[in-house]
Amino acid sequence: MTRGEAWVALASVVAGVCCWNALAGAVGPLLLPTPAAVLGAIVDERGRLAVALGQTAIAAGAGLGVAFAAGVGGAILAWLSGAARVALLPWTTLVQVVPIVAIAPLLVVWLGYGPPVAATTAAVAAFYPVYSAAGTGLRAPGPELEDLLRLYGASRLRALVDLHLPAALPALFSGLRSAAGLAVIGAIVGEFVGSNGVPPALGQVVMAAARSARLDLCFAAVVAAAALALAFHLVLLLLERRWVAPWYGSPRDP
Amino acid sequence: MEGFDLDLEPGRLVALVGPSGCGKSTLLRLVAGLRPLDAGSVEGAPSRKAFVFQEAALLPWLDVLANAALPGRYGPIGDVPAALAAVGLQGLERRLPRQLSGGQRMRVSLARALVARPELVLLDEPFAALDGMTRRAVRGLVADLHRREGWTTLLVTHEIDDALALADRIVALDGPPLRVVLDGPAAGLDREALEAPYRGRVAE
Numbered sequence: 001m002t003r004g005e006a007w008v009a010l011a012s013v014v015a016g017v018c019c020w021n022a023l024a025g026a027v028g029p030l031l032l033p034t035p036a037a038v039l040g041a042i043v044d045e046r047g048r049l050a051v052a053l054g055q056t057a058i059a060a061g062a063g064l065g066v067a068f069a070a071g072v073g074g075a076i077l078a079w080l081s082g083a084a085r086v087a088l089l090p091w092t093t094l095v096q097v098v099p100i101v102a103i104a105p106l107l108v109v110w111l112g113y114g115p116p117v118a119a120t121t122a123a124v125a126a127f128y129p130v131y132s133a134a135g136t137g138l139r140a141p142g143p144e145l146e147d148l149l150r151l152y153g154a155s156r157l158r159a160l161v162d163l164h165l166p167a168a169l170p171a172l173f174s175g176l177r178s179a180a181g182l183a184v185i186g187a188i189v190g191e192f193v194g195s196n197g198v199p200p201a202l203g204q205v206v207m208a209a210a211r212s213a214r215l216d217l218c219f220a221a222v223v224a225a226a227a228l229a230l231a232f233h234l235v236l237l238l239l240e241r242r243w244v245a246p247w248y249g250s251p252r253d254p
Numbered sequence: 255m256e257g258f259d260l261d262l263e264p265g266r267l268v269a270l271v272g273p274s275g276c277g278k279s280t281l282l283r284l285v286a287g288l289r290p291l292d293a294g295s296v297e298g299a300p301s302r303k304a305f306v307f308q309e310a311a312l313l314p315w316l317d318v319l320a321n322a323a324l325p326g327r328y329g330p331i332g333d334v335p336a337a338l339a340a341v342g343l344q345g346l347e348r349r350l351p352r353q354l355s356g357g358q359r360m361r362v363s364l365a366r367a368l369v370a371r372p373e374l375v376l377l378d379e380p381f382a383a384l385d386g387m388t389r390r391a392v393r394g395l396v397a398d399l400h401r402r403e404g405w406t407t408l409l410v411t412h413e414i415d416d417a418l419a420l421a422d423r424i425v426a427l428d429g430p431p432l433r434v435v436l437d438g439p440a441a442g443l444d445r446e447a448l449e450a451p452y453r454g455r456v457a458e
Contacts, residue, residue: 153328247314
């Protein structure tokens with residue numbers, strides 16, 4: 001982003017907040033809190049929000065970790081064997097299409113209230129983009145590189161380690177960035193039903209605040225959730241730029 | 255490809271010329287053992303082979319040294335720094351492929367072939383992505399390596415000039431199905447004679 005573009009982006013944010021402020025003044029605090037009220041809620045409830053943010057971060061992070069391991073592991077299996085790919089197809093599709101809102105109550109029955117529910121919904125939400133991107137990435141090297149390794153006597157497993165896995169990294173990172181946003185959403189949806197507020201979690205704070213008409217706190221929790229997703233995104237982008245981008249000389253914009 | 259027969263003498267550089275799509279690259283992969291034969295056989299091919307591709311086929315995450323040393327991960331190899339010196343890449347060992355020119359990438363690819371200490375070297379359009387001066391320089395390098403290392407070399411090209419400049423023997427192909435339209439020592443051939451068999455063929 002150039003300096004000029006940065007100013008345009010900043011001006012757009014300022015204009016948006018001004019519109020929000022005007023609208024909040026028109027409809028009243030029961031329907032829409034003012035930006036100042038949301039800021040006030042963030043400051044007043046910072047202790048509770050910080051704990052909630054930490055809980056949701058752990059649940060989303062754990063879910064993303066599980067999705068990463070299962071997605072990459074599944075993609076490797078599918079790459080190694082056509083039969084495995086076909087055998088996995090119904091299950092990966094199931095995980096892709098299952099509505100996490102619908103399974104969250106079941107998870108509460110099985111796992112009880114607490115972070116494991118949110119971590120599971122986060123993992124379910126994040127799995128498919130990782131699996132799909134890893135599969136695409138593993139197939140990225142051209143036939144010439146595959147031929148080359150075969151000619152020099154590389155086994156299929158060595159080709160996986162030396163060629164296909166490193167070649168999969170750009171696609172995998174792009175999949176992980178989508179998955180990170182979905183993991184945060186998944187965790188929060190899991191917390192809607194799977195958290196009883198001990199300790200607080202962002203999804204539960206949103207639910208509780210909305211029930212008690214504390215829309216300022218509701219917005220504050222939404223801001224915290226957005227910050228969390230943004231932080232995940234930026235960490236992944238930084239890793240990709242430091243690690244993968246030098247190979248190709250094309251750092252991607254967020 | 256059917257009823258196709260070709261004999262190679264050790265230590266020679268044989269050029270396979272022919273229009274794109276006639277099957278000459280497939281032939282090279284069959285000789286390399288990279289594609290299964292439906293019928294027939296490749297006999298007496300040495301076990302130590304090297305293959306050089308048109309696009310150099312380097313691993314983007316490995317530097318020049320590691321790319322050249324790649325065959326060493328799967329078998330015994332020769333001296334990598336010496337091979338890099340032989341192709342004129344000393345001082346560039348730590349560069350990544352994206353920091354190299356097309357000619358330099360092809361040199362890494364040739365160094366990688368060299369360290370595998372091959373008896374048979376298969377070159378698939380190695381100059382096609384290069385132009386002008388670079389092309390002639392890399393062509394000269396291939397000629398030097400072939401002579402010095404005593405390689406048996408099979409060069410696939412659609413550029414008749416490359417074949418005339420490098421080869422001991424030229425086999426002109428057409429197809430598919432792949433067939434030999436002319437086969438003889440390069441010394442007795444010129445551009446005119448090599449182009450004759452393709453005359454009347456629809457321009458590509």
